[in-house]
Amino acid sequence: MDNQLQKQYFSTELLLWYERSKRDLPWRRSKNPYYIWVSEIMLQQTRVDTVIPYFHRFIEKFPTVAALAAAPESEVLKAWEGLGYYSRARNLQSAVREVHEQYNGIVPSDKAEISELKGVGPYTAGAILSIAYNQPEPAVDGNVMRVLSRYFALEDDIAKPSTRIGIERLAQGLIPAGEAGAFNQALMELGATVCTPRAPQCLTCPVQVHCAGRLAGIAEQLPVKTKAKPPRPERRAVALIVGSGAHGGQLLIRQRPQDGLLARMWELPHAELPPARSASAAEGVTPAAAPARGAQRRAARGGVPEESHDVVMAFLREHLAAADGIGIVPKAWFMNTEHVFSHILWDMFVYRCEAAAAALSSEAPNSLPPNYRWLNVNEMEEYPFPNVFLRIINEYKSLL
DNA sequence: AATACGGGGTA
DNA sequence: TACCCAGTATT
Secondary structure (H helix, E strand, O other): OOHHHHHHHHHHHHHHHHHHHOOOOHHHOOOOHHHHHHHHHHOOOOOHHHHHHHHHHHHHHOOOHHHHHHOOHHHHHHHHOOOOOOHHHHHHHHHHHHHHHHOOOOOOOOHHHHHOOOOOOHHHHHHHHHHHHOOOOOOOOHHHHHHHHHHOOOOOOOOOHHHHHHHHHHHHHHOOOOOHHHHHHHHHHHHHHOOOOOOOOHHHOOOHHHOHHHHOOOHHHOOOOOOOOOOEEEEEEEEEEEOOHHHOOEEEEEEOOOOOOOOOOEEOOEEEEOOOOOHHHHHOOOHHHOOOHHHHHHHHHOOOOOOOHHHHHHHHHHHHHHHHOOOEEEEEEEEEEEEEOOOEEEEEEEEEEEEOHHHHOOOOOOOOOOOEEEEEOOOOOOOOOOHHHHHHHHHHHHOO
């Protein structure tokens, strides 16, 4: 088929399909650029169904650029709690403050200006410009790369930045005049609901008859994408430090460093354990004969780390004393849990602990390091926690 | 070009 | 279990 006709057909049919099939999503009910912006940041690497409740709460709490600009960062992180990729929240607020101060609260409609804002990359810039301002800019995300790879039977590796650039150029050329916002959303909507990563529903696809990938029988093999490295395993001993006396009903928590993983979030004190003795090394078997990592993980989850609990508890006590000057007395194993980041896998062994006598003394009530606090477990709203620690704390609360 | 950066849905 | 999600920043 003539290439130009294939493109024209695609844009026309996709737009018609979208107008009759689009989902009623909260951020589609207005063109408020601030709402669009917030939704697009939340939607980065995150599913629509996950975002919806966060979006409602966030807009209710921070209804305008001015409101978000004026909020304490901890409140913003708390509103983002559980959503992940917390630099999105910190960058969003930083950028909103920039818009508040430099642009009089008006989200820029200029591509260069909006692209300079923190957290606004090529996808988000194109999404805001097209959806809020109807500018003919492409918005190429994972959905769009998949849909176009299949429709045009492109076999370039979508993990490569150069491929994204090429698809952006292709997508820009597909935008119907005056329909940038609807068209970009239609492309993503098709990828999310019909042209899915696995088992695409080609029979219900509005552009199936000219889809080169389907016609070649390779739709399910596309897009080509090099697979990510598996996360590296880490073992961590976690201290669930239960207060007594003046700190009865409280847990000892600490704030993470300013930068890096889970920056500025709060957590239970913990320490990394030495790497587990790998089964293959220990038994001298080849890696191919070694048990799958999942089997090793299940072994860890079963109740004990390789070391005895006594050894791990001693390690935890010594580490917190040396690193943070915290005196604790580990009492007993509490639970194990596992947490998977995209690049790290935490095997966590949680121990119920008490504060050492010195930390309870009324003579030294302020001896905690500045990033430590006693937390009332029923008043957690000021402290944003990553989900992994929320799970542990909620398990503890459920047993009270 | 490769890596850091969360958490969860789904087949 | 493997894949991937309305990606961006940093190195």
